[in-house]
Amino acid sequence: MLAAAVAALTVSGLLAPTVRAAPAAPEPSRPPHAQRLIVGYKSASPKARSDQAVKDALRRKTDGTALSFERRLATGAVLLRLREQTTAASLSAVTEELKGDPDVSYAEPDSVLQAAADPDDPAYRLQWDLWDGTAGMNVPPAWNRATGRGVTVAVIDTGYVTHTDLDSQIVDGYDFIADASNARDGDGRDSNYHDPGTWSAPGQCAPDSPGGPSVWHGTHVAGTVAAQTDNGIGVASTAHDAHVQPVRVLGACGGVKSDTAEAIIWAAGGSVPGVPDNETPAEVINLSLGEKAPCSATYQRAIDSAVGHGTTVVVAAGNANENAAAYAPANCDHVITVAAGDRNGHRARYSNWGRTVDITAPGGSGNGTVQDDILSTYNSGRTDPDRESYAWLKGTSMAAPHVSALAALLLQLRPSLTPAQVQRVITGTARPIAGCGQNCGAGLADAGAAVRALSARTRHG
Incomplete structure (x- = not known):
C-alpha cells in the first residue's frame, strides 16, 4: 500500500546536485591473508602424479618452511597449506622459493575472491x-548465488508503464479491471496490461x-522486484534476473x-471464464x-487456489499503524504478510503490526526525508504517461516486493519449494528488530542469510 507523497526525478536528473546521496555502503572487511599455495609440477616429475611424492619432498625440506599437503586439485596441481600464520611478504618468499624448484611448473597463492x-x-x-x-535487506551477498533467474513474479496492481530500466524483465500480463470507467483505457478486461494512469477528477x-x-x-513495485541491474542506468533491484508479470486490478x-480474486487465480495458472x-x-x-x-x-x-498451484503469495500489511489482523488480504491464511521497516531498521511508524505480520522489510521512513x-x-506524468523517471515512495507496498523478490531468489535455487x-x-x-517483539513478525528479512541457509540445506540434502 502506498503512503503519502511522491518525490519523482527524471532519468537525466536522478543524480542532480539537489539530490542528497544516502551514506555509502560500508566497505566489506578484508579477508585474512591466504595461507595456501597452488603448485603445479612439470609432467616429467613424479610429483605431477603422486601425492606421496609431494609429501615426501615436503618432509625432506630443511629450511624450516612449514608446508603441508592439503589435496590435489582437478587441474592436476596440488594445494599446499602453511601451518603457521604468515605475512604477505613471507608468503611471497615461499612462493618464489617453490618456483625455483626444477620440478615446479608454477606456484601461486590461493587468493581470496570477493563478489564483483x-x-x-x-x-x-x-x-x-x-x-x-542495519535497515536494509542485506541483498548483495545473495547475488553470488541467485538473482531470480527463471522465476516470474506477478505484480497485481495498477499495471505497468513502459520503462527502459525494466522492459526486458516484463512478460505479458492481463488487465482484469472489468469496469471500463475505472480502467481509464476505454474498455474492460483485455490483454493490455499497460497503465494508462490512475488520475481521477474531483467527485x-x-x-x-x-x-x-x-x-x-x-x-x-515492479522495479523494486526486478529493475535491470548493472546496466549503467537508474536503479538496482533484488531479483534483477526475474520476470515481472503486470496484472491490472487498480484503476482511477x-x-x-x-477482479483481484480472479487476477490471483489467473496469475498462478488457474482458469478464469472469458480470459x-x-x-x-x-x-x-x-x-x-x-x-x-x-x-x-x-x-x-483465490489465495488457496494460487497456493494449490505452488505459488507463493506476498501481501502488504497496510499503512494505518493498526493491527494488520483488521486488513484483508493481509489477514488471510497461507500468505506472507509484510510490515514496513524504516531507515533505522525499526518498524516504520505508519506500518500495520501484530501477530498477523510474518516478516518486515524496508518500506521507507515516512519522516519527510525522501531519501x-x-x-x-x-513516470513523470500527472495524468497520462509522460517521461520515464524514478521516485521515492514509502509504504508497506514498497516492503512487500522486497519479500516477493527474495522469494524469487529462493525459488531459483530450489524450484520445488512449497509456499510454506x-x-x-x-x-x-x-x-531481530529491537523493541517490536511479535508485532514485526520474525524480524527484518535478510536476503543474504536466507539464500545462504537454503544453499547449505541444498548441499546437505
Missing part, C-alpha cells in the same frame, strides 16, 4: 534498502472525493475484490493492496 564490484547503476548508492547492514470516485494525479504504483478509483489461460504462470504473487475488512471467502478461495524512502522506477517452505526460510533467517 557493486552494481554500476548510478542510483545504487541511494538504495539503502538493498545494502544497508469522480465518490461525491466528496478530491481527485488526484496518477500514481504509477505498479511500475514502482482503486479496485474491486472480484485466456496464463501462458507463463507466476511462482510468486505480490499484492501491495488491501482494505480494512475481514478476510472474505472470495479472497481466501529515507524507497527509490524505484516511475519459502515462508519458513524467509522467517527463519530474519534479523
